[in-house]
Amino acid sequence: LRENVPESKFVLAHGQMSASELEDKMSAFCEGKFDILLSTTIVESGLDIPRANTLIVWRADMFGLAQLYQLRGRVGRAKLRAYALFTTPATRTITPQAQKRLDVLQSLDTLGAGFQLASHDLDIRGAGNLLGDEQSGHIREVGYELYQQMLADAITLLKAGIEEPQEEVWSPTIAIGAPVTIPEDYVADLTLRLQLYRRLSTLETDQDIEAFAAEMIDRFGPIPPEVEQLLEIVAIKALCRRAHVEKIDAGPKGVIVAFREDKFANPAGLVRYVAEQRTSAKVRPDMRVVFIREFENTKQRLAGTRRILRALVEIAEKKAA
Structure with a gap:
């Protein structure tokens, strides 16, 4: 960053910092005291920075699909047009699974993409215990189709005025x-x-x-x-x-x-x-x-x-x- 954009001011953030130090640095970035935030994947954990409109992920092929999707969501949270750039090695071939993850991420650009994400992630990594409930998270807990069925049933019951x-x-x-x-x-x-x-x-x-x-x-x-x-x-x-x-x-x-x-x-x-x-x-x-x-x-x-x-x-x- 110093070599390519010497005129910019940047701040570091990572999980080994104390809570107070991390809060100070993030607050300074949110207030516009720094131009660039150089961070680990800690920023995927729900940090809301409306003024951030550009995200660059180095070695995106090393991340999981859900991680990439969460990271992409860190920008574009205000009226400014946002850009998410995912880089891969120029001199090294990435794995077929990594390429699939990036292709899927590029295609997820509509409302409700989270459901599609779960489906694509399941298919890329393998179904595993697809027909059981030994998964983590709401969709993975019951299986994709059962989740859809439960959602449809809940909507029907609500429309009929039935609570449970x-x-x-x-x-x-x-x-x-x-x-x-x-x-x-x-x-x-x-x-x-x-x-x-x-x-x-x-x-x-x-x-x-x-x-x-x-x-x-x-x-x-x-x-x-x-x-x-x-x-x-x-x-x-x-x-x-x-x-x-x-x-x-x-x-x-x-x-x-x-x-x-x-x-x-x-x-x-x-x-x-x-x-x-x-x-x-x-x-x-x-x-x-x-x-x-x-x-x-x-x-x-x-x-x-x-x-x-x-x-x-x-x-x-x-x-x-």
């Missing part, structure tokens, strides 16, 4: 250790992949899942292993809802089942079922049910988990009937 929904919406957490995604080399178009994810999150029955799989084969060809696993997870999620299972943890040595609010529709039936398993099932003190199994691969783990859940559904619904 009659039935709580919840989504089971499913930790199987299997990649659940639609590969880019199977469905190349990003928007189409997101549409498919949304549709997947609404499937509830085996017939729905089979019809969806048939459509995928017809449109895109033979289903790759990742999508097969994704469809299995969708089926497992539906069974979890029916059995009131809040969380499933499955690994090479077995499956752990946690019921919602530690309640099961047919406790006596569950006790009998666990007893019939002899040494291959037990109830832990924290009310989790452990099923001891040997799974050699992901396919066996998914199939075994599905069998256990089918049995639990049968027991729960027998009591309900």
Whole structure:
């Protein structure tokens, strides 16, 4: 900065400064005593500087999509036209993921872009636990499609003059250790992949899942292993809802089942079922049910988990009937 803009006055700001020192420097910049603020990513944390109209991010390829989006929002907060410049190395090739992040950021220029950001970020980094609620933040907490559904339901209820929904919406957490995604080399178009994810999150029955799989084969060809696993997870999620299972943890040595609010529709039936398993099932003190199994691969783990859940559904619904 001294070499290229010697006439400008600049101030430093970073997270290792004391609160009072940081406040003094930021106040001085906001009051116009300095022309340039040289800072770390601390400025992404909601600092409001209306007079700032230009942002330059060095090595933007090293930042996450959400970080870049937050940083860009630090300028353009007043009537002045704002500019956000994101730099990348001129002599070094950036990763494909970094290029995708920058391309997506450039396309997010409309109202409601935050929802699009969540979708693109999910697709670039991988779906992960897309069909469960083991994410952070409101959208990631329940999944993108469920969030949209909850928002639409809330709007409908408000219009009808109803303050709270009659039935709580919840989504089971499913930790199987299997990649659940639609590969880019199977469905190349990003928007189409997101549409498919949304549709997947609404499937509830085996017939729905089979019809969806048939459509995928017809449109895109033979289903790759990742999508097969994704469809299995969708089926497992539906069974979890029916059995009131809040969380499933499955690994090479077995499956752990946690019921919602530690309640099961047919406790006596569950006790009998666990007893019939002899040494291959037990109830832990924290009310989790452990099923001891040997799974050699992901396919066996998914199939075994599905069998256990089918049995639990049968027991729960027998009591309900």
